Amino acid sequence: xxxxxxxSGKCVSCPHIHQSYLQQLxxxxxxxxxxxxxxPLELPCPSETAHFRNKAKMVVMGSSQAPVLGILNADEQVxxxxxxxxxxxxxxxxxxxxxxxxxxxxxxxxxDSRRGELKFILLSYSxxxxxxxxxxxxxxxxxxxIRKHLPALQQQWPTLxxxxxxxxxxxxxxxxxxxxxxxxxxxxxxxxxNDVVLYLQPQSFFQTNSAxxxxxxxxxxxxxAALKPAxxxxxxxxxxxxxxxxxxxxxxxxxxxxxxSAIDCATRAALERGVSIDFRALxxxxxxxxxxxxxxxxxxxPPRRGLGQSLCQxxxxxxxxxxxxxxxxxxxxxxxxxxxxxxxxxxxQLFDMFPHTDHAEVLVLLLxxxx
Ligand SMILES: C[S@@+](CC[C@H](N)C(=O)[O-])C[C@H]1O[C@@H](n2cnc3c(N)ncnc32)[C@H](O)[C@@H]1O
Numbered sequence: 001x002x003x004x005x006x007x008s009g010k011c012v013s014c015p016h017i018h019q020s021y022l023q024q025l026x027x028x029x030x031x032x033x034x035x036x037x038x039x040p041l042e043l044p045c046p047s048e049t050a051h052f053r054n055k056a057k058m059v060v061m062g063s064s065q066a067p068v069l070g071i072l073n074a075d076e077q078v079x080x081x082x083x084x085x086x087x088x089x090x091x092x093x094x095x096x097x098x099x100x101x102x103x104x105x106x107x108x109x110x111x112d113s114r115r116g117e118l119k120f121i122l123l124s125y126s127x128x129x130x131x132x133x134x135x136x137x138x139x140x141x142x143x144x145x146i147r148k149h150l151p152a153l154q155q156q157w158p159t160l161x162x163x164x165x166x167x168x169x170x171x172x173x174x175x176x177x178x179x180x181x182x183x184x185x186x187x188x189x190x191x192x193x194n195d196v197v198l199y200l201q202p203q204s205f206f207q208t209n210s211a212x213x214x215x216x217x218x219x220x221x222x223x224x225a226a227l228k229p230a231x232x233x234x235x236x237x238x239x240x241x242x243x244x245x246x247x248x249x250x251x252x253x254x255x256x257x258x259x260x261s262a263i264d265c266a267t268r269a270a271l272e273r274g275v276s277i278d279f280r281a282l283x284x285x286x287x288x289x290x291x292x293x294x295x296x297x298x299x300x301x302p303p304r305r306g307l308g309q310s311l312c313q314x315x316x317x318x319x320x321x322x323x324x325x326x327x328x329x330x331x332x333x334x335x336x337x338x339x340x341x342x343x344x345x346x347x348x349q350l351f352d353m354f355p356h357t358d359h360a361e362v363l364v365l366l367l368x369x370x371x
Contacts (some may be wrong), residue, residue: 057175064108105145128192220324229296237255297320
């Protein structure tokens with residue numbers, strides 16, 4: 001794929017974009033084989049090479065009358081509204097947003113002078129339900145003006161379902177703050193993956209590549225069906241993707257996640273699906289430490305830092321029969337597996353959520369040996 005922003009050195013987010021996709025997959029597969037030298041790997045699950053991202057995180061730069069959406073590379077403002085990773089509908093959405101910024105007179109935040117209000121635009125898309133839009137602002141100064149002009153934007157953009165303002169008052173390179181104002185009638189966006197409808201809302205993690213995420217959850221179902229677990233835990237469950245795919249009337253499922261807003265989404269999805277899942281907003285390690293009995297199947301999908309020593313040790317003493325580990329960081333995955341010596345990998349597969357980058361999502365099924 002040719003990308004002008006990469007060729008000119010203005011955007012380095014996709015360092016392998018000029019390599020053939022087959023070579024990219026071969027490189028990632030070879031890296032995965034180093035972690036599992038003995039295991040015949042499954043074939044990688046590929047992605048579309050363009051238009052696969054369901055969300056955009058845009059830094060807002062320029063001025064209120066000439067806004068630029070993209071990234072700041074050193075001191076250069078790089079317009080990424082034509083980035084090929086976004087589905088085509090994003091370009092029209094960005095154009096509407098640029099007009100809206102002008103209309104409201106939202107001054108982009110300037111890092112050097114610390115003036116201005118609008119820091120980021122965060123935009124998510126679901127084929128089922130439409131758009132979720134978040135304005136990340138420095139203060140509440142323009143909140144009333146955004147509210148006032150929002151009906152006009154919604155009229156032009158009927159599929160704009162959820163609109164919020166997030167406050168991030170600090171002068172730091174962080175994407176969002178804690179306070180969120182919901183400006184639309186709806187606060188959650190529905191997203192369908194396979195036969196499961198998930199809910200997402202601001203401050204809840206959702207996989208970036210919907211098609212590959214659907215394949216990941218379906219594979220989790222396929223690999224674990226024969227195990228017939230009676231009890232499943234989904235630790236780091238987010239909005240409940242794994243738990244909702246694995247739930248059935250015969251199995252008792254518990255989902256644990258630190259973000260209360262993600263747990264609200266997961267709980268609503270379970271209710272609408274008519275399945276009983278015990279979703280709780282807790283720290284995963286604290287939950288495992290306090291548990292008296294192990295599940296038959298433990299699903300874990302931690303952030304990039306991995307499970308860590310203490311949770312791995314707890315898993316070793318709890319002794320669940322099977323462990324399904326979905327990792328977005330093969331380095332911490334390899335480290336965690338060294339701390340889980342009782343578990344033997346049975347199957348491993350690369351899910352290419354992030355083409356053109358070095359990032360890899362890996363699913364591994366492990367069984368406990370020697371009991
Ligand atoms: C890679 S995401 C996985 C989400 C989910 N499994 C999915 O498929 O979308 C990792 C999740 O771990 C959550 N998390 C981070 N630290 C946590 C902790 N200490 N205890 C429980 N959940 C945590 C994050 O909020 C995030 O939702």
